Amino acid sequence: MLDESEKERWTRRGFLGASSAALAAGMLAANHTAGQSQDPARKAKSERSRSEPVPKNPALDEENLDSVNPPPTDAGGVQTFKYPFSIAHKRLHEGGWSREVTVRELAVAKTLAGVNMRLTAGGVRELHWHTAAEWAYMLYGTARITCIDADGKSFVTDVKEGDLWYFPPGIPHSIQGLPPDGTEFLLVFDDGNFSEYETVLLSDWMAHTPQDIVSRNFVVPRAAVEVMPNKERFIFQAEVPGPLAEDQRRAAGALGASPIDFAFRTMQQPPTKRTKGGEVRIIDSSNFKIAQNIAASLVTLKPGGLRELHWHPNADEWQFFISGKGRMTVFATGGRARTMDFETGDVGYVQKALPHYVENTGSHDLKFLEMFKSSYYQDLALSEWLSHTPPELVAAHLNLDKATLEALPRAKPVILPE
Ligand code: MN
Ligand code: MN
Numbered sequence: 001m002l003d004e005s006e007k008e009r010w011t012r013r014g015f016l017g018a019s020s021a022a023l024a025a026g027m028l029a030a031n032h033t034a035g036q037s038q039d040p041a042r043k044a045k046s047e048r049s050r051s052e053p054v055p056k057n058p059a060l061d062e063e064n065l066d067s068v069n070p071p072p073t074d075a076g077g078v079q080t081f082k083y084p085f086s087i088a089h090k091r092l093h094e095g096g097w098s099r100e101v102t103v104r105e106l107a108v109a110k111t112l113a114g115v116n117m118r119l120t121a122g123g124v125r126e127l128h129w130h131t132a133a134e135w136a137y138m139l140y141g142t143a144r145i146t147c148i149d150a151d152g153k154s155f156v157t158d159v160k161e162g163d164l165w166y167f168p169p170g171i172p173h174s175i176q177g178l179p180p181d182g183t184e185f186l187l188v189f190d191d192g193n194f195s196e197y198e199t200v201l202l203s204d205w206m207a208h209t210p211q212d213i214v215s216r217n218f219v220v221p222r223a224a225v226e227v228m229p230n231k232e233r234f235i236f237q238a239e240v241p242g243p244l245a246e247d248q249r250r251a252a253g254a255l256g257a258s259p260i261d262f263a264f265r266t267m268q269q270p271p272t273k274r275t276k277g278g279e280v281r282i283i284d285s286s287n288f289k290i291a292q293n294i295a296a297s298l299v300t301l302k303p304g305g306l307r308e309l310h311w312h313p314n315a316d317e318w319q320f321f322i323s324g325k326g327r328m329t330v331f332a333t334g335g336r337a338r339t340m341d342f343e344t345g346d347v348g349y350v351q352k353a354l355p356h357y358v359e360n361t362g363s364h365d366l367k368f369l370e371m372f373k374s375s376y377y378q379d380l381a382l383s384e385w386l387s388h389t390p391p392e393l394v395a396a397h398l399n400l401d402k403a404t405l406e407a408l409p410r411a412k413p414v415i416l417p418e
Pocket of ligand 2: 310311312317350356370
């Protein structure tokens with residue numbers, strides 16, 4: 001059901017044509033107080049024009065209030081910038097599942113793609129690599145990750161909720177769920193065209209290499225390699241691994257462990273910025289050295305919090321909504337703008353340098369990731385632009401009076417209220 005702030009958003013715009021009876025009842029109750037400041041004639045016209053007499057999909061309508069009933073500032077055709085993981089194909093295996101949102105699902109998302117994956121305790125995403133860089137955020141549980149660096153030295157560690165990892169292109173790696181209940185995580189790749197179906201898998205490679213070559217390569221009798229699977233495993237159920245220190249010791253061998261840390265303990269770092277409205281953590285190659293191709297910002301907006309009007313001069317933004325409810329308007333130039341609603345599991349996207357804001361529209365914290373194909377995080381805010389431009393020049397553009405200009409935040413708040 002709609003919470004109070006959502007009801008307000010429906011009724012503020014005078015929308016009456018609900019497609020579900022329950023929704024209509026809720027809105028009529030709230031409508032009494034909303035929209036009273038509007039001109040009555042305009043309001044009547046607005047209600048008649050916005051009505052939608054034929055029922056659609058009430059559950060989807062409730063989740064997409066700003067599409068069903070756009071704010072009056074929205075205009076023109078703006079390419080869709082939302083895709084929910086909920087409607088992505090789920091590839092189910094014994095041991096877990098995966099689903100992806102790429103440029104094939106979300107056409108505007110050309111620079112980055114994402115995968116949502118679940119592994120049971122013991123479930124393995126098999127040893128593999130790919131031509132894209134992989135950045136990951138742990139959504140749930142615990143996992144053991146392995147890789148070797150470019151010198152062949154091993155890296156093995158355990159990660160928990162909130163932790164990250166990064167594997168550069170061509171670096172072979174694996175992920176395994178740990179007890180008690182495995183893991184769920186988000187992967188982000190620096191290529192919108194990436195596909196989980198097209199990675200270099202150990203089992204797939206061996207199944208497509210002549211067995212006499214494999215036996216000569218391993219210097220073992222052919223019978224010893226004939227037991228290998230004849231097709232890829234991708235995700236499979238295995239026994240839960242033993243103690244971490246033992247896995248690290250055996251993987252390191254005589255070469256020793258890699259000096260590179262491929263994991264990042266996000267919550268061990270203080271927030272980059274904290275205000276009354278929420279907090280932000282920026283993770284890029286300045287504090288997570290190995291992450292050369294992907295930069296990230298983890299944002300928490302409290303109820304009523306606003307990620308201020310801003311843009312990113314250096315890269316497109318790929319978003320993943322971890323929890324809560326929010327909305328974002330993207331101003332797409334030439335008089336075009338669109339507002340869309342987001343909640344847990346949704347992917348959002350903003351093309352390079354297009355202005356946008358994100359608002360918490362729910363009654364709980366809104367937590368989301370901003371991802372960029374870049375070694376560094378960069379943004380510029382409307383407030384810092386206008387407060388660092390000659391005031392008379394700004395006033396001449398927007399008819400703002402001196403008191404308003406002087407009240408603008410000088411230091412970029414990032415999240416409001418400050
Ligand atoms: Mn991978
Ligand atoms: Mn942004």
